Amino acid sequence: MTAATQTDSHLRWQLADDHLVVRRWHGETECVVFSPLSGEVHLLNLPALALLDTLSGRALLARELTEHLAGDSSLDTDEWAVAVGDALTTLDRAGLIEPRAP
Amino acid sequence: MTLNDLTPQSRRRALAGAGIGLQVGPFALRVRSPFVSLDDYLATHYGDFPTVGAGVTHFSIDVRRTTWARRFIRPQAVFVANGRYPFKAVPARLAHGLFEWGFNWCVGRASHQWLVVHAAVVERDGHAIVMPATPGSGKSTLCAALALAGWRLLSDEFALIDPVTTELVALPRPVALKGPSIEIIRARAPQARFGALLTDFDQRSARHLAPPADAVARQRERARPAWVVVPKWSAGVPLTLEPVSKARMLAHLADSSFNYNLVGTAGFERLAEVVDRSDCFKLTYSDLDEALARLGALAVAREPAGHLP
Numbered sequence: 001m002t003a004a005t006q007t008d009s010h011l012r013w014q015l016a017d018d019h020l021v022v023r024r025w026h027g028e029t030e031c032v033v034f035s036p037l038s039g040e041v042h043l044l045n046l047p048a049l050a051l052l053d054t055l056s057g058r059a060l061l062a063r064e065l066t067e068h069l070a071g072d073s074s075l076d077t078d079e080w081a082v083a084v085g086d087a088l089t090t091l092d093r094a095g096l097i098e099p100r101a102p
Numbered sequence: 103m104t105l106n107d108l109t110p111q112s113r114r115r116a117l118a119g120a121g122i123g124l125q126v127g128p129f130a131l132r133v134r135s136p137f138v139s140l141d142d143y144l145a146t147h148y149g150d151f152p153t154v155g156a157g158v159t160h161f162s163i164d165v166r167r168t169t170w171a172r173r174f175i176r177p178q179a180v181f182v183a184n185g186r187y188p189f190k191a192v193p194a195r196l197a198h199g200l201f202e203w204g205f206n207w208c209v210g211r212a213s214h215q216w217l218v219v220h221a222a223v224v225e226r227d228g229h230a231i232v233m234p235a236t237p238g239s240g241k242s243t244l245c246a247a248l249a250l251a252g253w254r255l256l257s258d259e260f261a262l263i264d265p266v267t268t269e270l271v272a273l274p275r276p277v278a279l280k281g282p283s284i285e286i287i288r289a290r291a292p293q294a295r296f297g298a299l300l301t302d303f304d305q306r307s308a309r310h311l312a313p314p315a316d317a318v319a320r321q322r323e324r325a326r327p328a329w330v331v332v333p334k335w336s337a338g339v340p341l342t343l344e345p346v347s348k349a350r351m352l353a354h355l356a357d358s359s360f361n362y363n364l365v366g367t368a369g370f371e372r373l374a375e376v377v378d379r380s381d382c383f384k385l386t387y388s389d390l391d392e393a394l395a396r397l398g399a400l401a402v403a404r405e406p407a408g409h410l411p
Contacts, residue, residue, distance in 0.1 A: 019367075032356075034356075034370040039363030
């Protein structure tokens with residue numbers, strides 16, 4: 001799946017594994033996420049982690065994700081839209097999120 | 103009683119017959135083989151290890167001849183562990199190398215009571231350095247040099263991590279040195295015992311350095327992780343010891359682990375704990391003495407932790 005597809009307005013995204021384990025150390029700009037479902041470990045930046053947190057327990061459109069995340073940051077909405085698109089690409093490729101069946 | 107306590111005749115007879123039981127780190131293995139070259143190798147490289155009876159055996163290892171005709175024409179050796187044949191037959195002159203490669207296979211496949219990470223481990227004053235690294239990084243050269251410079255060898259290949267305590271379990275086997283590393287280490291320790299020359303699957307030369315007797319005598323002692331260091335040898339570069347983020351090191355350790363995902367969330371948490379307890383670095387070096395001095399300085403800066411049982 002490409003980033004362009006991921007930001008298609010009709011796709012709702014959800015976590016592929018509801019039991020992700022996150023390890024983050026104080027002062028570091030990266031964190032590690034373990035998926036018990038896949039048994040894989042992923043190194044993520046903090047925007048990607050924020051996106052995972054936002055998707056916890058719900059499925060959202062890319063536009064809704066951008067709005068949620070932009071509310072917590074000094075970045076403007078356009079910048080967040082790019083950041084969310086990048087993070088969706090990363091997380092989709094890592095198998096940490098998936099589109100919800102319509 | 104150690105293997106060296108047997109006479110050469112009784113050792114050779116046992117190896118070719120019912121087998122020799124050895125306690126190597128936490129593993130009890132029984133080795134059988136008709137190859138005199140493997141007998142010689144066991145005597146020089148496993149002579150200090152305790153022998154064990156025919157009770158519990160983790161790995162039952164045979165290094166056998168293949169067919170009767172192959173005794174005379176280009177003789178071959180094949181490795182069998184607990185009834186399985188993981189490798190193709192190799193020329194008989196590689197029998198001792200086949201034993202070591204097969205032993206690695208056994209540990210990597212059947213040690214799920216521990217978290218197993220592909221890494222060298224050495225210890226001083228109760229504090230251990232875990233060195234996960236890719237082939238060609240100089241890990242084994244550095245590990246051998248540290249083991250010859252007063253650090254206790256726990257392992258050149260496997261960090262065995264207790265999933266409850268995160269202590270490191272010793273498995274002080276011979277160190278596989280390749281290419282120029284053989285002469286580099288031989289020059290530093292002319293008295294050290296080396297195995298016969300091997301040519302591996304990539305046509306590179308290799309020899310096994312016998313583990314120091316002290317490391318074998320203390321193989322039941324565990325150690326606590328204090329540093330995780332990713333070494334990288336590179337010609338002509340100045341030494342650098344750069345801090346690495348704990349998140350990045352945890353991802354690296356997980357990549358280097360054989361089985362953390364089989365242990366599930368608990369395995370991930372224990373790996374994270376190892377990183378949590380350790381200072382994490384990337385060591386780039388070209389001069390082995392400089393690297394030893396820098397790692398020695400790390401150890402000096404820590405209070406001795408005392409020995410673990």
